[in-house]
Amino acid sequence: MKLLVSVSRKQGKYPIIAQVVKETGVLVNVERAMIDSHEGELLIDVPDDSCELVRQKIAGLGASVRILDRGIRIDTRECVDCGACISICPQEVFSFGDDWGILVEEEKCVICGKCVIACPHSALFLSGEIPERPF
Numbered sequence: 001m002k003l004l005v006s007v008s009r010k011q012g013k014y015p016i017i018a019q020v021v022k023e024t025g026v027l028v029n030v031e032r033a034m035i036d037s038h039e040g041e042l043l044i045d046v047p048d049d050s051c052e053l054v055r056q057k058i059a060g061l062g063a064s065v066r067i068l069d070r071g072i073r074i075d076t077r078e079c080v081d082c083g084a085c086i087s088i089c090p091q092e093v094f095s096f097g098d099d100w101g102i103l104v105e106e107e108k109c110v111i112c113g114k115c116v117i118a119c120p121h122s123a124l125f126l127s128g129e130i131p132e133r134p135f
């Protein structure tokens, strides 16, 4: 299960993830980290059965944390099968099917967001519901 952790520099340079590993004994895999002088955002992966324990521990240390229970989702009404997402995805989530339509293996997604930016038809989503669109 993936968790998105947001930390503020107001919390200082406290090693939150190291503390969580130490106190819970859960091995945490950091898949992505973006940290600047003001704030940081980390995408971590933990075993499903330890997810709630880790979430509570991180929240208790003052960081905000959100469980990401789904990977990328596609609005098939908007997709034009251009293949831009295939070339940019580092996880090979997308491929062409026999009919040259786009296939999605959501379980491979590491929620990097690159495809969302690259899609020329705004057909890809990482969070929330796929919006209703007037047709």
Ligand code: SF4
Pocket (backbone or CB within 6 Å): 074, 078, 079, 080, 081, 082, 083, 084, 085, 086, 102, 118, 119, 120, 121, 122, 123, 124
């Ligand atoms: S980049 Fe967007 S429009 Fe193109 S194939 Fe991927 S989801 Fe479809």
Ligand code: SF4
Pocket (backbone or CB within 6 Å): 071, 072, 088, 089, 090, 091, 092, 093, 108, 109, 110, 111, 112, 113, 114, 115, 116
């Ligand atoms: S969010 Fe990243 S890993 Fe997931 S499908 Fe898009 S490009 Fe691939």
